[in-house]
Amino acid sequence: xxxxxxxxxxxxxxxxxxxxxxxxxxxxxxxxxxxxxxxxxxxxxxxxxxxxxxxxxxxxxxxxxxxxxxxxxxxxxxxxxxxxxxxxxxxxxxxxxxxxxxxxxxxxxxxxxxxxxxxxxxxxxxxxxxxxxxxxxxxxxxxxxxxxxxxxxxxxxxxxxxxxxxxxxxxxxxxxxxxxxxxxxxxxxxxxxxxxxxxxxxxxxxxxxxxxxxxxxxxxxxxxxxxxxxxxxxxxxxxxxxxxxxxxxxxxxxxxxxxxxxxxxxxxxxxxxxxxxxxxxxxxxxxxxxxxxxxxxxxxxxxxxxxxxxxxxxxxxxxxxxxxxxxxxxxxxxxxxxxxxxxxxxxxxxxxxxxxxxxxxxxxxxxxxxxxxxxxxxxxxxxxxxxxxxxxxxxxxxxxxxxxxxxxxxxxxxxxxxxxxxxxxxxxxxxxxxxxxxxxxxxxxxxxxxxxxxxxxxxxxxxxxxxxxxxxxxxxxxx
Numbered sequence: 001x002x003x004x005x006x007x008x009x010x011x012x013x014x015x016x017x018x019x020x021x022x023x024x025x026x027x028x029x030x031x032x033x034x035x036x037x038x039x040x041x042x043x044x045x046x047x048x049x050x051x052x053x054x055x056x057x058x059x060x061x062x063x064x065x066x067x068x069x070x071x072x073x074x075x076x077x078x079x080x081x082x083x084x085x086x087x088x089x090x091x092x093x094x095x096x097x098x099x100x101x102x103x104x105x106x107x108x109x110x111x112x113x114x115x116x117x118x119x120x121x122x123x124x125x126x127x128x129x130x131x132x133x134x135x136x137x138x139x140x141x142x143x144x145x146x147x148x149x150x151x152x153x154x155x156x157x158x159x160x161x162x163x164x165x166x167x168x169x170x171x172x173x174x175x176x177x178x179x180x181x182x183x184x185x186x187x188x189x190x191x192x193x194x195x196x197x198x199x200x201x202x203x204x205x206x207x208x209x210x211x212x213x214x215x216x217x218x219x220x221x222x223x224x225x226x227x228x229x230x231x232x233x234x235x236x237x238x239x240x241x242x243x244x245x246x247x248x249x250x251x252x253x254x255x256x257x258x259x260x261x262x263x264x265x266x267x268x269x270x271x272x273x274x275x276x277x278x279x280x281x282x283x284x285x286x287x288x289x290x291x292x293x294x295x296x297x298x299x300x301x302x303x304x305x306x307x308x309x310x311x312x313x314x315x316x317x318x319x320x321x322x323x324x325x326x327x328x329x330x331x332x333x334x335x336x337x338x339x340x341x342x343x344x345x346x347x348x349x350x351x352x353x354x355x356x357x358x359x360x361x362x363x364x365x366x367x368x369x370x371x372x373x374x375x376x377x378x379x380x381x382x383x384x385x386x387x388x389x390x391x392x393x394x395x396x397x398x399x400x401x402x403x404x405x406x407x408x409x410x411x412x413x414x415x416x417x418x419x420x421x422x423x424x425x426x427x428x429x430x431x432x433x434x435x436x437x438x439x440x441x442x443x444x445x446x447x448x449x450x451x452x453x454x455x456x457x458x459x460x461x462x463x464x465x466x467x468x469x470x471x472x473x474x475x476x477x478x479x
Contacts, residue, residue, distance in 0.1 A: 004032035012046070019050050114424060115184050115401060116142075119158055121195065122185050145178050158184065161378065163407070169378055183399040186444050192425035201425060202361050219360075219466055224270035226471075227463045231278040231366060231433035232324070232455040233258065235299040236292065254455045259306060261460065266310035271317055272462070278366040278433040279324025281339075283455065286328040293328065293343070301346030308350040319351055324366040324433065333412040334367070334404055335420040360465055363423065365403050366433035369393065370450075376410055390439040394430070394448045398423060429463065440470050 004012070012031050016023050023031070031049065038045040119125050119142060127141050140156040148155055159173040171178050200206045207215070234254040265272055282296055308314050321344070323329060323336050330337060370393050381392045397403055401424040404411055413421070423430070429447045438452030438459045447468050452459025462471040 118187050119184050145173050189426045226272045227274040228272045229276040229451045230454040230460040231451050232453040233277045234283045234455045236282045266313050271312050274318050276320045278322045279327040285326040297343050304347035304350030322364050333414050361427040362429040363427045364431045368435050370436045391441050394441050394443050
């Protein structure tokens with residue numbers, strides 16, 4: 001038996017120690033010989049061996065010494081491993097122990113099926129039309145997990161990550177589970193539309209070809225038109241925070257700064273056609289402990305008066321209100337319902353509420369998504385292309401074709417309205433209202449940006465539909 005290399009010995013000792021085992025000399029040599037049988041998948045083979053050793057009875061001391069006599073575990077691991085697919089992970093990822101347990105959570109079916117259809121059209125993942133000789137780099141045909149039983153070699157599987165047991169994460173499809181991670185490819189918007197044959201995925205209705213041409217012409221003519229987007233527009237009165245000087249200051253400054261912004265746009269030659277005001281609209285969570293709904297209702301009314309006092313904005317601009325995660329509503333599940341009529345009816349007496357978007361599809365979402373996605377991250381994203389968390393977030397939601405690809409235990413979703421959160425076909429623009437710093441990123445032809453937190457640092461953004469250009473503002477100064 002060949003003596004294992006220093007690197008192999010170190011790797012084995014570390015892996016066994018993490019699982020509560022100490023290796024004796026003869027066991028170290030046996031384990032190294034076992035790994036040598038699987039040179040292309042040492043990590044997977046070692047994980048399976050450790051799983052089998054976990055089934056062996058241990059002494060009362062908690063840790064277990066492993067000797068060369070554990071032949072049953074070595075035999076079971078070797079026999080079990082040849083029935084598993086070896087799926088390579090990126091260099092900065094570790095294998096996740098898994099088995100062929102059947103799928104238990106049927107809620108993966110909708111997103112899985114939608115992405116599967118898109119994946120089947122991708123040239124790298126679809127089966128060749130003719131029996132041509134192709135390398136693994138040329139074609140990565142998707143295989144169901146169930147069909148892996150009895151197979152050897154490398155296979156490509158598509159699925160969703162789930163946690164079937166504590167500290168064990170799996171990749172599941174509709175037939176079983178396996179151990180790999182990766183994004184589905186992003187499909188170009190025009191390619192998606194060509195396959196939909198007039199179907200309305202966005203919810204704005206199917207637009208006839210003649211109407212599309214007319215709206216496109218209007219869009220090109222509106223060179224000076226813009227949409228102004230503000231997030232974290234706190235409306236509540238500072239009197240509610242008499243004990244918190246800093247909070248009083250922020251609340252007072254928010255309304256004062258909003259007045260300055262409205263004055264500035266009311267005086268320009270061409271006023272913005274749309275103002276998007278995103279929550280949270282209150283500096284405190286509107287939960288069961290909140291007892292100032294009447295005060296908040298009055299503040300919405302004052303906002304209506306503030307807008308109505310700018311006659312040009314009242315006449316020519318439209319105002320869209322998007323609730324934040326802590327705003328009033330029947331549930332925290334997504335998609336969020338509109339703000340309660342009780343809170344907004346005073347405001348609606350002062351301003352109109354019609355909205356017009358030309359030919360573009362624009363998605364607005366307020367959920368502090370960056371923080372929540374980073375907290376739920378299983379594997380740190382690679383820094384080869386970028387180390388910017390916002391850019392990683394944009395890539396994640398666009399490739400997943402969903403605004404909030406989080407587990408239901410982290411973010412409940414109303415399944416009948418899950419389609420409202422999908423990003424398929426890809427929209428022209430995505431606005432992610434977030435408490436993190438102001439960011440903008442253009443990815444695969446999609447304009448994505450976070451307008452910043454208006455209440456905290458006065459930041460907001462202006463978007464020009466005609467040119468898809470973005471102007472960001474910090475402290476009322478346009479950049």
